[in-house]
Amino acid sequence: MGKSRREFTPEFKDEAVKLVINTGRPVATVARELGINEASLGRWVLLFKARSDDNTAVVTESERSELARLRKENADLKLDRAFLKKASIFFAQEASDSNGKRSS
Structure with a gap:
């Protein structure tokens, strides 16, 4: 069989x-x-x-390692961008709050 x-x-x-x-x-x-x-x-x-x-x-080994490095760098840049976005909102609110206080 x-x-x-x-x-x-x-x-x-x-x-x-x-x-x-x-x-x-x-x-x-x-x-x-x-x-x-x-x-x-x-x-x-x-x-x-x-x-x-x-x-x-x-894909060669060097290309694979560069891709991993670039992915990590991209993730880091996304975190930096998110932080800067939150910081700009914070400072914009601070500026608008201080402008409101001066005119009172």
Whole structure:
């Protein structure tokens, strides 16, 4: 008796392919870790690469670290902006309060 054929969801396939492409690890290693056939994962990777545009490049480690740095910087800038917005409202209220007191 032969084994029944396993079915994988498109989401599972995409995640497995991303493990190979984004980490740069060999197909055989990722396939072993996920408990799937190496040939199947290799085929998924080839299909993914064929679907993707030629302009789309694999993200390198330095690009990945720069992206993380930029995301952190963006979050910091958003916090700074929120603080400055609250401070400007506070000072605008202070100015309007002091203007009202002078004319009394």
